Each structure stands twice: as structure tokens, then as C-alpha cells.
Amino acid sequence: MSVDNFSLLVTEYINSFNSPNSKLAYIRDIKQFQKWCLENDYDLPIDISKINAAQYRDFLSNTFAIKTVERKLSVIKGVFKLAVKTSRLSENPFYEIRPPENYNSKKKKNKPLDVSEVQRILLFPKLRTHEGMRDYTMIFLMFSMGLKIGEVVNVHFKDFSEVRGFTVLRIRKSLGKGYYSKIPQNCLEVVNDYIKKYKREEFLFTSLAKNKNKDPKTQLPLAARSGWAILKKYLHKAKLDIKGRTTNCAREFFINELAEEGESFVKLQEALGLNSLNAIKRYQVEESSGAKEKLSLKNHPVDKIKIEIRQY
Numbered sequence: 001m002s003v004d005n006f007s008l009l010v011t012e013y014i015n016s017f018n019s020p021n022s023k024l025a026y027i028r029d030i031k032q033f034q035k036w037c038l039e040n041d042y043d044l045p046i047d048i049s050k051i052n053a054a055q056y057r058d059f060l061s062n063t064f065a066i067k068t069v070e071r072k073l074s075v076i077k078g079v080f081k082l083a084v085k086t087s088r089l090s091e092n093p094f095y096e097i098r099p100p101e102n103y104n105s106k107k108k109k110n111k112p113l114d115v116s117e118v119q120r121i122l123l124f125p126k127l128r129t130h131e132g133m134r135d136y137t138m139i140f141l142m143f144s145m146g147l148k149i150g151e152v153v154n155v156h157f158k159d160f161s162e163v164r165g166f167t168v169l170r171i172r173k174s175l176g177k178g179y180y181s182k183i184p185q186n187c188l189e190v191v192n193d194y195i196k197k198y199k200r201e202e203f204l205f206t207s208l209a210k211n212k213n214k215d216p217k218t219q220l221p222l223a224a225r226s227g228w229a230i231l232k233k234y235l236h237k238a239k240l241d242i243k244g245r246t247t248n249c250a251r252e253f254f255i256n257e258l259a260e261e262g263e264s265f266v267k268l269q270e271a272l273g274l275n276s277l278n279a280i281k282r283y284q285v286e287e288s289s290g291a292k293e294k295l296s297l298k299n300h301p302v303d304k305i306k307i308e309i310r311q312y
Contacts, residue, residue, distance in 0.1 A: 006044050009088060013079050018154055021223045029075040048080075053093040061099075070099050112256040113240070113249060118143050120238040130198055131208055135230050137194040138205050138222075139250075142231075144187040146254025146272050147171065149231070149247040153222040155204040157195070171273060179273025255280060 010030055014023050036056060037044050056076070060069045077094040084092050113121075122139060126132035142152045151171050159170040163180070167188050172178045183191070195204075203221035222230075228247050235242050246252075255268055265280045274280065 005088065009083055009086075010079060012086075013082050016082075018221070019150070019223050019225075021225050022150070025071075026075045029072045030079065032072070033076050048093050050093045050096065053097045057097050057099070066099065073097060073099065112252045113143075114253075115257065117238065117240055118253065121234045121240070124234050124237040133194055133198065134205055134208070135234065137190055138227065139231060139234065140187055140190045142250035143253055144184050145169070145171075145181055146251040148251055149227040150224045152250075153203075153205055153224055153227045156202055157199075157204060158202075160191075173273065177273075181271060181273070 014026055014030075017023050017026065033056065034044060036059060037048070040052075040055075042048060042052060057069070057073060060072055064072070073094065077092065077097065080089065080092040080094050083089040122136060125136035125139070127136055138152055141147065141155070142149070151173070154172045155169070156172075159172070160183075161168055161170070167183045168180045169183050170178055170180050191204075203219065205222045205227070206219045207222050207226060224247070231249075232242055232245075235245065251272065254272075258268060259265075265277050268274075268280050269277055272279075
């Protein structure tokens with residue numbers, strides 16, 4: 001693959017994301033990688049081997065904070081993954097590259113939120129206002145379905161559908177991928193209440209400040225950064241520790257609660273549309289010896305969140 005074709009690959013990768021802020025950040029990360037290659041006299045992408053990928057990881061770890069290293073590696077790994085997927089390259093040199101060995105020891109990690117803490121968070125949005133109802137619905141949807149911030153802000157109205165008498169939601173992921181997941185009844189009630197009162201043409205959760213006086217058809221969604229700021233605001237109001245929390249905290253809660261109820265890792269993997277069991281294991285939960293073979297909603301964490309906390 002030539003340098004020109006690599007530029008086309010980068011453009012294709014960047015265009016697979018919706019958030020303008022994410023696109024700008026990823027472009028900066030890729031340009032930094034290209035600069036590093038140029039300074040080390042490596043031609044992209046033909047000269048990049050697994051050894052070079054490890055060298056770049058080491059360069060990042062000596063220059064940036066651990067969380068930044070993880071993000072930058074993820075972006076470059078994603079570019080090469082797309083190259084393999086589209087048959088531009090035969091293998092991804094970054095496939096087995098992991099963050100530095102001391103990653104877990106340096107990164108402060110809080111215990112997953114529990115049901116009572118999520119319930120405390122949901123007490124604070126002011127449901128008589130559009131902003132409060134939006135925030136409440138977004139947070140409820142995140143924790144009841146284990147969604148990441150980037151997934152929940154990208155939910156469209158057309159992503160809801162009926163399948164065999166159940167309402168399911170299409171969860172959009174990067175590179176045009178996605179998966180479908182059943183919506184728990186309590187969560188469906190909350191979402192329906194929000195839709196009836198604040199119907200939009202496309203995105204479920206929009207930026208109220210940026211879309212003031214705009215036509216509903218052209219309204220912009222919340223950026224992932226804004227969604228994370230909203231969640232942190234309510235964590236602070238609920239007097240819960242924010243340090244060490246990540247944009248995956250709702251997924252962490254979902255996995256932890258269902259693992260404690262005896263759900264198998266395989267079924268959790270399917271429910272969250274994950275590519276491998278390692279994606280479950282990284283949340284440091286233990287699989288029950290009597291793990292269930294079929295995912296059940298009987299002990300779903302959202303059912304423990306009392307619906308009466310919605311004070312209209």
C-alpha cells in the first residue's frame with residue numbers, strides 16, 4: 001500500500017466517526033504517529049512491524065499520561081485494523097500491542113457503582129425541565145443497557161424497533177458496526193416518556209445550547225465529551241468519587257451486577273456486542289461457577305432501580 005493509499009485509509013477511518021470533537025482528536029493522534037515515523041525514517045505503512053509498533057508504544061509511554069497512551073494506541077490500532085479488514089494489509093502490527101506493563105498499577109480504579117449509587121445519581125436531574133429529562137433518560141439508558149458514552153449520544157429515533165413483541169435498540173459502533181439489544185421494561189417506560197414530551201427528528205439526545213432555534217431536522221447530537229461532562233456533574237451532585245471513573249462506568253456497572261447474578265461471560269459478551277471474552281474480563285469481575293446459559297432479565301440491574309424516583 002502506497003503513502004497516498006494510506007492517506008485515503010486514514011480519511012475512511014476518520015469518517016467512520018460522527019463526533020466532530022472525536023474526529024479532530026483522532027486526526028491529531030494519527031498526525032503525531034506519522035511525524036514519529038518520518039523522524040525515524042519509516043515509510044508508512046510498509047515499514048511498520050510489530051517491533052516498530054512496540055517502539056511507538058514505548059515512545060508514547062515516556063511522553064504522555066497512561067490514559068492518553070491508551071487512547072493514542074487505540075486510534076492507530078484502529079487504522080491498521082481497517083487496513084486489514086479492507087485487504088490493504090495482511091496483518092495489523094499493532095494487534096498485540098498493549099499499554100505499558102505498569103498500566104494497571106498506575107491507574108487508580110474505583111469499585112464499580114452499585115444500584116443504590118445509580119439510584120442516587122438519578123435523584124438529581126430536574127425532570128420538569130427539558131435538560132433534566134434529557135439527562136435522566138440518557139443516564140437511565142446507559143446504566144440499564146451497559147452503554148458507553150459514545151454509544152448513548154449516538155442513539156437515533158429510528159434505532160428503536162419491534163422484534164417478536166419486544167422493543168430492541170440498535171447500538172451503533174465505529175466503522176459502521178453495531179448490534180441489537182432488548183430494552184428492559186423500566187427503561188422503555190422512561191424512554192417513551194421522554195420521546196412523547198420532546199420528540200426529535202433524528203438524534204435522541206441533542207445539545208440544547210447549540211441547537212437553540214434550530215430546525216429539529218438539523219439539530220446536532222450531544223458530543224461524547226458533553227455526555228461525559230453531564231454524567232460527571234451528577235456523580236458530583238450525588239457525592240460519589242469521580243476520580244478514576246471512566247466513560248465506561250455504566251458498562252462496568254452492568255457487567256458487575258449481572259455477573260454477580262450468575263450470568264455467563266459468553267452471554268454478557270453477546271448482550272454487549274463485544275468481539276471477545278477479554279473485553280469482559282478486563283473489568284476484573286469473576287464468572288460464577290453456576291453461570292447461566294441464557295441471559296435473563298429477571299435479575300436485571302435496572303429492575304432494582306425503583307421507578308418511583310421519577311418525580312414529575
